[in-house]
Amino acid sequence: xxxxxxxxxxxxxxxxxxxxxxxxxxxxxxxxxxxxxxxxxxxxxxxxxxxxxxxxxxxxxxxxxxxxxxxxxxxxxxxxxxxxxxxxxxxxxxxxxxxxxxxxxxxxxxxxxxxxxxxxxxxxxxxxxxxxxxxxxxxxxxxxxxxxxx
Numbered sequence: 001x002x003x004x005x006x007x008x009x010x011x012x013x014x015x016x017x018x019x020x021x022x023x024x025x026x027x028x029x030x031x032x033x034x035x036x037x038x039x040x041x042x043x044x045x046x047x048x049x050x051x052x053x054x055x056x057x058x059x060x061x062x063x064x065x066x067x068x069x070x071x072x073x074x075x076x077x078x079x080x081x082x083x084x085x086x087x088x089x090x091x092x093x094x095x096x097x098x099x100x101x102x103x104x105x106x107x108x109x110x111x112x113x114x115x116x117x118x119x120x121x122x123x124x125x126x127x128x129x130x131x132x133x134x135x136x137x138x139x140x141x142x143x144x145x146x147x148x149x150x
Contacts, residue, residue, distance in 0.1 A: 016036065020039075022041070022045040022046060023041060023045050055073050055077050056072045056073060057073055058074065062074050063075070070082070093124070097114065097116075097124050097125065101135060106138065106139060108121075
């Protein structure tokens with residue numbers, strides 16, 4: 001068997017990067033002993049770039065520390081998404097509460113009928129009023145008017 005030269009198979013030297021692949025900061029020139037230059041300005045920059053993919057909604061980098069319910073989203077978009085999902089879940093209940101109030105039910109009766117916890121009907125009706133929904137007054141405060149409407 002003949003001798004094998006490792007240098008003959010060595011890859012040719014490539015151009016060393018001059019700027020950080022993550023943040024774009026100018027990198028120092030590589031040392032003469034190094035066979036390749038640095039790609040990142042710091043380990044923190046490398047981790048941030050590699051493990052923080054862009055947000056699926058707005059494109060800004062995520063920080064990787066947000067809870068799993070924000071998977072793939074930055075903190076602001078994740079909170080907005082969670083709020084939209086919660087609002088979509090509660091919309092049918094809000095409509096049922098509003099319909100029962102229009103029929104003249106009191107808050108405790110609405111909660112019993114829909115299986116809601118204590119004071120849930122009052123807080124839902126209050127939030128609907130703040131959003132600009134026309135909510136009829138409680139028949140408890142205006143019993144004569146509620147009896148005439150029926």
